[in-house]
Each structure stands twice: as C-alpha cells, then as structure tokens.
Amino acid sequence: MTAMLQITTGRAPDGRPQLTAIGEIDLGNADELRRALADAVSPDQRLLVDLTRVDYLDSAALAALFGQADHIDIHISPLNESLLTISGLTQVTNVRVIPPS
Amino acid sequence: MTMGSAEGRPHEATAADVFAVDPEIGRDLARVDWGATPLGPPAGWPQSLQTAVSILLSSRFSMWMAWGPELTFFCNSAYRRDTLGRKYPWALGRPASEVWAEIWGDIGPRIATVLTTGQATWDEALLLFLERSGYPEETYHTFSYSPLRDDDGALIGMLCVVSEDTDRVIGERRMATLRDLGSFGAEDKTLLSMLCGAMAQALHRAYAFDQQREVAVTLQRSILGTVVLPPGFAARYQPASRPLEVGGDWYDAVELPDGRIGIMVGDCVGRGLPAATIMGQLRSAGRALLLRATGPAEVLTALDQFTALLPGATYTTALCAILDPDGNLVYSGAGHPPAVLALPDGQTVLLTEGRGPSLGVRLPAPRTQATAVVAPRAVLLLYTDGLIERRRHPLDEGIRRVADIAQDGYELPVDQLADRIMHEMTGSGGGSDDVALLLYRHPAPLDMSFAAEPGELAPARAVLRAWLARTGAGMPMVRSVLVAAGEACANAIEHGHRDTRGQVRLIGRVVGELVHITVTDTGRWRPEAADPDPYRGHGLNLMRALMNQVKLNTDVNGTTVEMSTRITQ
Numbered sequence A: 001m002t003a004m005l006q007i008t009t010g011r012a013p014d015g016r017p018q019l020t021a022i023g024e025i026d027l028g029n030a031d032e033l034r035r036a037l038a039d040a041v042s043p044d045q046r047l048l049v050d051l052t053r054v055d056y057l058d059s060a061a062l063a064a065l066f067g068q069a070d071h072i073d074i075h076i077s078p079l080n081e082s083l084l085t086i087s088g089l090t091q092v093t094n095v096r097v098i099p100p101s
Numbered sequence B: 001m002t003m004g005s006a007e008g009r010p011h012e013a014t015a016a017d018v019f020a021v022d023p024e025i026g027r028d029l030a031r032v033d034w035g036a037t038p039l040g041p042p043a044g045w046p047q048s049l050q051t052a053v054s055i056l057l058s059s060r061f062s063m064w065m066a067w068g069p070e071l072t073f074f075c076n077s078a079y080r081r082d083t084l085g086r087k088y089p090w091a092l093g094r095p096a097s098e099v100w101a102e103i104w105g106d107i108g109p110r111i112a113t114v115l116t117t118g119q120a121t122w123d124e125a126l127l128l129f130l131e132r133s134g135y136p137e138e139t140y141h142t143f144s145y146s147p148l149r150d151d152d153g154a155l156i157g158m159l160c161v162v163s164e165d166t167d168r169v170i171g172e173r174r175m176a177t178l179r180d181l182g183s184f185g186a187e188d189k190t191l192l193s194m195l196c197g198a199m200a201q202a203l204h205r206a207y208a209f210d211q212q213r214e215v216a217v218t219l220q221r222s223i224l225g226t227v228v229l230p231p232g233f234a235a236r237y238q239p240a241s242r243p244l245e246v247g248g249d250w251y252d253a254v255e256l257p258d259g260r261i262g263i264m265v266g267d268c269v270g271r272g273l274p275a276a277t278i279m280g281q282l283r284s285a286g287r288a289l290l291l292r293a294t295g296p297a298e299v300l301t302a303l304d305q306f307t308a309l310l311p312g313a314t315y316t317t318a319l320c321a322i323l324d325p326d327g328n329l330v331y332s333g334a335g336h337p338p339a340v341l342a343l344p345d346g347q348t349v350l351l352t353e354g355r356g357p358s359l360g361v362r363l364p365a366p367r368t369q370a371t372a373v374v375a376p377r378a379v380l381l382l383y384t385d386g387l388i389e390r391r392r393h394p395l396d397e398g399i400r401r402v403a404d405i406a407q408d409g410y411e412l413p414v415d416q417l418a419d420r421i422m423h424e425m426t427g428s429g430g431g432s433d434d435v436a437l438l439l440y441r442h443p444a445p446l447d448m449s450f451a452a453e454p455g456e457l458a459p460a461r462a463v464l465r466a467w468l469a470r471t472g473a474g475m476p477m478v479r480s481v482l483v484a485a486g487e488a489c490a491n492a493i494e495h496g497h498r499d500t501r502g503q504v505r506l507i508g509r510v511v512g513e514l515v516h517i518t519v520t521d522t523g524r525w526r527p528e529a530a531d532p533d534p535y536r537g538h539g540l541n542l543m544r545a546l547m548n549q550v551k552l553n554t555d556v557n558g559t560t561v562e563m564s565t566r567i568t569q
Helices: A030-040 A059-067 A078-087 B009-019 B023-031 B047-058 B077-087 B101-117 B166-181 B186-224 B272-292 B296-308 B395-408 B414-426 B454-470 B475-496 B538-546
Strands: A005-011 A017-025 A047-057 A072-076 A094-097 B063-067 B072-075 B123-130 B137-149 B155-164 B233-238 B249-255 B261-267 B317-323 B328-334 B339-342 B348-351 B370-373 B379-383 B435-441 B446-451 B503-511 B514-521 B549-555 B558-566
Touching: A005 A030, A017 A030, A017 A059, A030 A047, A030 A059, A047 A059, A047 A078, A047 B475, A059 A078, A059 B475, A059 B538, A072 A078, A078 A094, A078 B475, A078 B538, B009 B023, B009 B047, B023 B047, B023 B077, B047 B063, B047 B072, B047 B137, B047 B155, B063 B077, B072 B077, B077 B155, B101 B123, B101 B137, B101 B155, B137 B166, B166 B186, B186 B272, B233 B249, B233 B414, B249 B272, B249 B435, B261 B272, B261 B379, B261 B435, B272 B296, B272 B317, B296 B317, B296 B328, B317 B379, B339 B395, B348 B370, B348 B395, B379 B395, B379 B414, B395 B414, B414 B435, B446 B454, B454 B475, B454 B503, B475 B503, B475 B514, B475 B538, B475 B558, B538 B549, B538 B558
Parallel strands: A017 A047, A047 A072, A072 A094
Antiparallel strands: A005 A017, B063 B072, B063 B155, B123 B137, B137 B155, B233 B435, B249 B261, B261 B317, B317 B328, B328 B370, B339 B348, B339 B379, B379 B435, B446 B503, B503 B514, B514 B558, B549 B558
C-alpha cells in the first residue's frame, strides 16, 4: 500500500501556473511528484507548488523539489517548515508558510 | 511365521513377528515413525535387519544395536532396565549419536572402527558419564561391539552386548579407600561398608525425590500458567508456603481477540496446596471468561456463579480489568485492594470505584465497573495484599510506598521496576502471605517488522503515528520522529536490501522522558559520500537535525539506527 497522494494542476489567483499536492509523499511515491513537477514547470513563469495540505514529506520529496528549485515557489504548512529549513530548500527558493485555514 | 500370498504381505507379517518377540518393547518399537528414519517402514526391512532385531529382542543379556546410515538405535528390555533409564522410549528409532550424545566422544570412534574394519571391540569397566536419570552419572561398563552385515554382506551396523560394573567398581574403590585408611579392624570395615551401602541408598532416594519434585514443580507452574506477558507488562510472584511454588494468589494478563488486554489479579482464602488448587481453577475460568467478555463486571459476575460450584472458593477476592492500546481502562473489583496509578508528575491515584463484595457472596446489587485512563508514562499496579500488608502499618502506607518506588524508578524498564518493588516491599522474601504483583507502563513498546519495500513505508508510518500519540508527544514532535524514523526506514529499503527482499524492524520504546526508536535491517548502507544523488544525502542530516541523538552502526549482520529524543508537547 503506497502513501495516498493526489496531484492537480491549475492556475493560481494571480494567473500563474499552480501545482497542488494533497496527502503524503515518501520514497514510495516521490517519483509521481518529480514527474508532475517536470511537466508543470515552464521557462517563462515560476510555478507555485502548493504543499499546504501535504501531511508528510521525506527526503525523497525534498529531492524532487530541489531538482526544480530554480523554477518553483513553495507554499507549505507550519508543521513542515522546519524540514525545508533543515534541508536548505528555503535558501534556494521562495518558501511561504501558510497557516491552516 | 506365516507366509502370505499377496505381494508385500510376507514382509509385513515378518516385521510384526519380529516386534512380537518382546511384546512390551515391541509395542514401543511399533509406535516409532519409521518412515521418518532412513530404515523406512518395517514392511520393507531386509531379512538381515529383521534377524538382528529378533536376536536383540529375544536375548535376556543387556544389548543395543545400531543400523543404517544414521546408526538408528534399538535396544532390548534388559538394556532398557539397566542402562537406558529415562531415555526410554524416546531413544527408539533415533540416531545413536543423539541417544548417547554425552558419551559419543568415547563410543563414536569405537563404533567407527567396527564399521570400517569389521573387527569387534572389547572394553572392560570403561568409565562413561551417562545422563540416563537427568544428571551426569559416573558409570563403568564392560562391553563388546560386533559388526552387523546386510543381506549382501556389507557392514551396515553394530550390536553391543554390555554389562554394567558401576556397583562393583565403586564398591572396590570404597574398600580400597578403607584399606588406605589403614588401621581399621574387620568389624570397622564391615560397619563402614554397611554405612557406605546405606549412604548409596540414601543418594538414590534423593535422586528419585528430585525427579518427583520436578514433576510437582512443573504441575504447579502450569497452574500459574504462561509466563509470556503482553508487551509493557511485568509480573512477580512469591508464594508464602515454601517449598511450594504456587499459593492462593494469582495474576493474569492476556491479549484478547480485539487487541485489548484482559488483566486479573486474585487471592483465594487460605494457603498452601488447598488454596493453590482453587486458585488454578479460578484463574483458568477467569481467563476463559475474559476471552469472551464485554467487560470486567461481567467476568466477575460469571466467576461468582463459578465460585458457588467450587467448594472453598467463596470469599476469594479479585480485580479484573480490560485495557485498550490507548490506555483506556475498565475495571471492577471483588473485595480486592484497589489498583494504583502512579502518574509521571508524582501523583498517585487509587482506582477505588467499581467495587463489590468478594466472589461468591450473595450480591446486594449487580456488579459495577468504572473507567480510568492510564496516561502516557504512568504505571498501573495490580497486586495482592501480601505486597502492602505489614503488621501495625496501615494499608494506605504500603500503597504510598509502592507508588513512591514506581515514581523513583520511572526510568527503569518494567521488569527492573518489578524487581525493585518486590525487593523493597518484601525484603528477602519468606513473608507470611503470598504476593502477586502485576504492573504495566503505558504505552507498551512498539515492535513491528515489514518487508523492505517503499510501498510499506506508509502503513508502517500510520502504526508509528498512532503509537507516538500514546507517548503523550505533541504534533510537532510526532512529526519530527515520523520523518526521522521514515528516513531510517527508507535508507534501510534503498541501501540495505539491494539484492534480497529483506525485512525492516522498527522498535519504539519510552524510557523516562525519552522516546527511543531503533530501525534495523539486514544490509549494509552505502557510505554517505558515495551517494550519487546529492539530495538523498539529506536523509541522515534530517535524522540528526530532528532527533537529540542518532547512532548508526553497521556490522556484518546489517545496519542499526538508534535514535532518541525528549518527549515534548
């Protein structure tokens, strides 16, 4: 049984492309995220990656994010903020912490 | 010997005839599962083997023989009586090297000589340390091993004819000792040899008594039941009536089909064997009822009815409880001292509700039950009054002392805590009353194994998440431990099991204010620097950042990660 992960793409309120992930991301399904990111990024606009409803992510997920760090901005829940800080992801891309609504 | 006409029949009839030579040994030989030995079923035995067995069984001289590639063991009734002792009938049909394992170094080479040269051996009064009565024993035997041949004349086994000289050799040694002592007259010698004889008899009786005692102890232990307790539990038991190993007290903790744990502690009236026999029945009944019951009041009500049918069981006190994995406790008491909750903040809670009279007493009202919560790191103590009762000391004082010990020992594993409580409360033992103690610290340790595959990470994480919630950890800490443990498991899957599909074992324990996580696999991790994907190297960094302590140990058996961190809200 692999972790439950749902990935959708669309437009952010400001009109730029957005990728939303919901669920858990680990070694078992991080490739899904890697592929979805590769498909969604574009050279001219930064992709907004909304991870505020990701309950769990591990270093495999971080690796996927690092791979596209130059092309993405990340929204994350407070619970996962420390992970992105520790990994150094906050230093190579824009990370915003969004409290749960 | 009858001759059959149908195919195979003559052999079958012959084998049965061979066993019939000695009805008693023959019956036990017929019970051996020969199909599981290299000799196969007796119906197919060659004529040479049948003849050898027939000679063996019909002799009144002490003999044994070994046949075939494993030197399968046979013996006659004289050998059984003189030498084999407690190894009969177990020894029949087993490899001779197993039957006489303790002297195989002595006799194995002799048998090998017979089988290679075809020459018989001869030994006179050879010293052998046999274990025929359950203990090593100095014995002397005079014996000859002679070769046995199969239908084609090839060497296939050996026959041993033996007489035991132990009594003679030891008797002569005694007399020699007496002679060495010198100045004894003929009368002294007679007296001393009579004394020696009497002492030898006394020793034999002592050995026989030892065996009876072993039977008694085994039976007693079976009354108190299995010693395997559910995780998180420890129990101690000390009967007052030594040398009996059981008394009227009992305890039990059993995993129920729904994952909860049934708990019971009880105390029968009286002491010694009469109380122990009643205890055994009540304990069994209690366990059976727990396995089917919906609640502890129902168990005690059914035990009331059972007690009415059991003379001497009335006025037994008992405490019954059912605990779920989250620490929710339902309990009911029958005239029993209250269970104690020793909380991590130093408070002590007596579980005094849900109380009714002793078992079998006419009830004024239906039995009731009450609930309590065993908080994270709290210790639940169930006991019988022998633990806390001291003359001229009030019961409350004893309860207070037990709770204090549990409090002081909050960092000890439950087993050591149980030892300390018994030591400090009962001293060197030998109290005037039975003592039973059952304790549990919440939460029980987590111990899970799963296949080393990425898809197993999510279900394992769900189990760990539920366990961490039971430790009293707050969400941020649960998250940190989940990620750190997840990284350790992911590494075990990625690096530990490249070639073989192995298992990952995840253990969680609470020790004092710390959570310990251990992840083990059977593989060897690659060195950090050699990782071709620079981002994956974050795994170990994350573990180190999220936990207070991380230790990585790789040896030939695999890799173990030990991590710990302080429990925070």
